[in-house]
Amino acid sequence: MSEHIDVLDRRLALGGHVSLMHRLVRSPGALTSGAILLAFAAIAVFAPLLAPHDPYVQDISRRLLQPIGYARHDPVHLLGTDAFGRDYLSRLIYGTRVALIIGVCVMLLSGIVGTTLGMIAGFYGGRIDQILMFVINTRLALPVFLVAMAVVVVFGASLLVTILILGLFQWDRFVIVARSATQQSVGLDYVQAARAIGASGARILATEILPNILDALIVIATIEMAYAILLESALSFLGFGVQEPTASWGLMLAQARQYMFFDAWLLYIPGLSLLILVLAINVFGDSLRDLLGRGNGR
Numbered sequence: 001m002s003e004h005i006d007v008l009d010r011r012l013a014l015g016g017h018v019s020l021m022h023r024l025v026r027s028p029g030a031l032t033s034g035a036i037l038l039a040f041a042a043i044a045v046f047a048p049l050l051a052p053h054d055p056y057v058q059d060i061s062r063r064l065l066q067p068i069g070y071a072r073h074d075p076v077h078l079l080g081t082d083a084f085g086r087d088y089l090s091r092l093i094y095g096t097r098v099a100l101i102i103g104v105c106v107m108l109l110s111g112i113v114g115t116t117l118g119m120i121a122g123f124y125g126g127r128i129d130q131i132l133m134f135v136i137n138t139r140l141a142l143p144v145f146l147v148a149m150a151v152v153v154v155f156g157a158s159l160l161v162t163i164l165i166l167g168l169f170q171w172d173r174f175v176i177v178a179r180s181a182t183q184q185s186v187g188l189d190y191v192q193a194a195r196a197i198g199a200s201g202a203r204i205l206a207t208e209i210l211p212n213i214l215d216a217l218i219v220i221a222t223i224e225m226a227y228a229i230l231l232e233s234a235l236s237f238l239g240f241g242v243q244e245p246t247a248s249w250g251l252m253l254a255q256a257r258q259y260m261f262f263d264a265w266l267l268y269i270p271g272l273s274l275l276i277l278v279l280a281i282n283v284f285g286d287s288l289r290d291l292l293g294r295g296n297g298r
Contacts, residue, residue: 030287036280044097051090052078055247059085067265079269083255088266092273094247099229099277102163106228107221109167114174115217119205121175122182129179136175144169144231152240162241166228173220181213222285226278233274249274 043050063085066072073080079089121132148165155161182205185191194204235241236250244251249270256266 027287027291029283030291033280033284033287036276037284040096040100040277040280043093044100047093047097051093053087053090055086055090055094056245057086061085064259064263066263070265080265082252082266083259088269091247091252092269095249095252095270096273098159098242098246098248099232102159102166102232103225103229105163106166106170107225109163110171110224111174111217111221113168114171115178117171118175118178119182119209122179123186123201123205123209136172139169139172142169145234148235149240157240157243159242159246162232162235166231170224170228173224174217177216177220178213181216182209185209185212219285219289222281222288226281229274229278
C-alpha cells in the first residue's frame with residue numbers, strides 16, 4: 001500500500017512541475033527574462049571562447065579606443081579599450097562570469113544558512129525560537145554594507161572574501177520566510193503523520209516540510225541573487241570588493257569615473273549590462289512568484 005502511495009506522490013509532484021513549466025513558457029515576462037538569464041549564463045560559462053582578446057593584457061599604446069560607431073574606433077576592439085588598453089568587450093564578458101559566480105554563491109550560502117535557521121525556529125518554537133529571533137534581530141541591526149567594508153579592511157579584499165561576507169550576512173529574508181512557512185506547516189496532517197510513525201525532527205524538516213516550502217524560498221533566492229550582484233558592484237566600485245586585475249563590472253564603473261564627461265561609454269556599457277541582468281533576475285522572480293501563487297490557488 002505504501003509503495004502505491006509513494007508512486008502516486010511522485011506522479012503528482014511530476015505533474016506539478018510539468019504544469020509550472022507550462023505556465024512559465026506561456027508567461028511573456030518569465031519567458032523573456034528567462035531567455036536573458038540563459039544568455040548571460042552561457043556568456044559566463046563560455047567566456048574563454050567568446051572573449052576576442054585576453055581581458056588582462058594591457059597595451060597603453062591602444063588605450064581608450066572608442067567602440068564602433070565613434071570617430072576613434074578600431075575594428076579589432078568592438079567595444080573599444082579601457083584606460084590600460086585592455087579590450088573592453090573581453091572584460092565585459094569576464095565580468096559577467098564574476099557577477100553570476102558571486103550572485104549564485106551568495107544566494108546558495110545565505111539560502112542554506114537562513115533556511116536552516118528559519119526551519120529550526122519555526123519547527124521547535126519556544127526557547128529555541130526566541131534565541132534564533134534574537135540572532136535575527138541582531139543581524140538586522142548590522143548594516144551589511146558597513147560590515148562588509150570593515151571586514152575587508154581587516155582581512156583584505158578578494159572574490160572569496162566578498163562571497164563569504166555577503167553570504168554570511170544576507171540570510172535574513174530566508175530566515176523570515178522559512179520560519180513563517182514552517183510554522184504554518186507544523187500543524188498539517190502530513191507532518192503529524194510523520195511524527196506518529198516516529199520520524200525524527202531532522203527527517204521531518206528535510207523530507208516533509210522543506211519540499212513544501214521550497215516554492216517560497218525559490219522566489220526569495222532570485223531576490224537575494226540580484227541584491228548580491230548589486231552589493232558586489234557597489235563594493236567593487238568603492239574599492240572594497242573584487243580587486244584588480246579581476247574583471248568586474250563594479251571595477252569597470254569605478255575606473256570610468258574620471259572619464260565620464262569625455263568617454264561616457266566607459267560607464268554606459270557595464271552599467272547597462274548590470275541593469276539588464278538585475279532587471280531580468282527580478283522580473284523572473286516576480287513572474288515565478290505570480291505563477292506559483294496562481295498554481296497554489298492564491
